[in-house]
Amino acid sequence: MKHVARSTLVALLLTPVLATGALAGSEDVVVENAWSRASIGTSRPGAAYMEIRNAGDEAVTLTGLQSDLAMMSEIHRVTTDARGVSTMAPAGAIVIAPEETVAVAPGVMHVMLMHLRRPMQEGESFPLTLTFLDGGEVTVAVPVLGIAARGPEG
Amino acid sequence: MTVRTAGRILIGIAAFALVWLLLWADYRAAQVEKGGPGFQAAFELTDHQGMIRTQEDFAGRWMLVFFGFTNCPDVCPTTLAEVAAVMEGLGDDAARVQPLFISVDPERDTPSMLAEFVPRFDARLVGLTGTPEQIDRTADSFHIYYEKVEQAAAPGGYAIGHSSQLFLFGPDGAYVQSWSYGTPVAEILAGLKRQMPS
Numbered sequence: 001m002k003h004v005a006r007s008t009l010v011a012l013l014l015t016p017v018l019a020t021g022a023l024a025g026s027e028d029v030v031v032e033n034a035w036s037r038a039s040i041g042t043s044r045p046g047a048a049y050m051e052i053r054n055a056g057d058e059a060v061t062l063t064g065l066q067s068d069l070a071m072m073s074e075i076h077r078v079t080t081d082a083r084g085v086s087t088m089a090p091a092g093a094i095v096i097a098p099e100e101t102v103a104v105a106p107g108v109m110h111v112m113l114m115h116l117r118r119p120m121q122e123g124e125s126f127p128l129t130l131t132f133l134d135g136g137e138v139t140v141a142v143p144v145l146g147i148a149a150r151g152p153e154g
Numbered sequence: 155m156t157v158r159t160a161g162r163i164l165i166g167i168a169a170f171a172l173v174w175l176l177l178w179a180d181y182r183a184a185q186v187e188k189g190g191p192g193f194q195a196a197f198e199l200t201d202h203q204g205m206i207r208t209q210e211d212f213a214g215r216w217m218l219v220f221f222g223f224t225n226c227p228d229v230c231p232t233t234l235a236e237v238a239a240v241m242e243g244l245g246d247d248a249a250r251v252q253p254l255f256i257s258v259d260p261e262r263d264t265p266s267m268l269a270e271f272v273p274r275f276d277a278r279l280v281g282l283t284g285t286p287e288q289i290d291r292t293a294d295s296f297h298i299y300y301e302k303v304e305q306a307a308a309p310g311g312y313a314i315g316h317s318s319q320l321f322l323f324g325p326d327g328a329y330v331q332s333w334s335y336g337t338p339v340a341e342i343l344a345g346l347k348r349q350m351p352s
Binding site: 041 | 224225227228229231232235236238239270271274276299300301303307308309313315316317318319332334335336339
């Protein structure tokens with residue numbers, strides 16, 4: 001909740017800036033190849049993947065994600081240590097340099113969709129909104145593929 | 155026996171225990187690194203249909219074994235999807251390979267939880283779980299690690315860090331090789347075809 005409150009505050013503070021069109025950076029963010037896997041019911045967390053490209057010439061910082069599908073959406077990073085043990089942890093804010101693409105891909109990072117409000121059904125898609133430090137937002141439709149999908153092509 | 159003598163004996167025992175513990179930890183670490191020659195798949199667990207299964211049930215077939223938990227949103231479904239693709243890619247040879255998904259979350263992963271999750275990826279996959287003690291023993295015998303990681307937003311308040319390799323065992327149950335998480339399916343398939351005489 002704290003997180004939501006903060007995002008709202010940032011959005012409110014930046015509304016005048018938005019209105020004058022002086023937004024720095026996030027309007028140049030392009031989200032491509034978004035996909036997710038179908039879920040079984042709502043008891044387990046879901047995951048979504050995508051490529052986030054900064055086509056502008058200023059660094060942008062991704063600070064949060066929202067979706068009506070899940071009560072809480074967060075980017076998690078997977079790390080695998082020398083013993084081959086994999087663990088995941090919130091990735092925090094992600095800075096994307098100009099011309100850089102961040103791959104939110106299996107085994108690297110995923111958007112963890114926690115407390116699903118409805119099952120993720122193959123063939124549907126859901127909107128996911130990415131929020132940036134400058135107050136800008138990018139909304140992308142994430143297609144839900146089969147449970148055994150391995151990439152945006154299925 | 156004076157108090158002093160008793161104290162010395164106790165200190166002696168403690169020192170001995172410490173040395174033994176250090177040696178044992180060292181030995182375990184070395185075994186994991188080598189994969190351990192002569193290391194045999196050994197387990198007694200319950201499958202997703204509620205049947206007791208041991209390595210004996212799969213004797214004569216190659217076993218592809220990996221560990222995970224059904225509340226895992228990324229690594230486990232990805233590995234399950236990859237193993238499904240490997241089975242697909244094996245064609246007729248798939249009949250000689252048994253893929254096994256072993257839960258490291260005995261508290262949440264009941265056989266019925268596994269039943270609604272594991273076979274969706276490939277009908278040939280068998281999910282295995284057990285009591286916390288059985289899972290501990292299985293992890294020991296496979297030389298793998300797992301540990302609860304607190305995660306407030308996850309169901310039950312925790313996620314599990316775990317060994318994410320895919321292990322291959324021969325028809326005699328002996329360890330053959332492992333692939334680290336993220337190895338492309340084509341590479342796993344090529345490795346399998348090299349290992350399995352046609």
